Amino acid sequence: MDITKDMLQAATRKAVEAGLLPRRVYVEDIATNAEIMRDILEAALESAAKSDSDLSSPAPQPN
Template sequence: MNRMKITPAMLEAALLKAVEAGLIPRRSTAQEQLQNRQVIRSILEAAVAAADDGDIRRAAAVQPVVGLPAVRPLLPEDDA
């Protein structure tokens, strides 16, 4: 399967929207900016992985960002 690549434009657009939504601060240190960029890239990779085959379990397999706690996503069977 040919997975969509995360482009720099996609990453910048996602970062801008995250700032607009208040999910990440407008002003931050260089280290925080790098970490925010890694987090947003990880989110985009998870979304692309899930979109490729329609299964959220693939999104759960995306590598977590180093230094941040890993959180398992809620799956449909968790509601049962």
């Protein structure tokens, strides 16, 4: 799944609300914060995809 501009904006908004990113930033920090959020979203989507595939495979049977 590709990360859209809307996804990035929503994640950044939530990070600011949670105090993970500063509410007021310098212009040069905006791109850095966007890249950080993109990396976090990519990791979350990869983890979710892995979890989904783990859930669809049968559980190991005890010996």
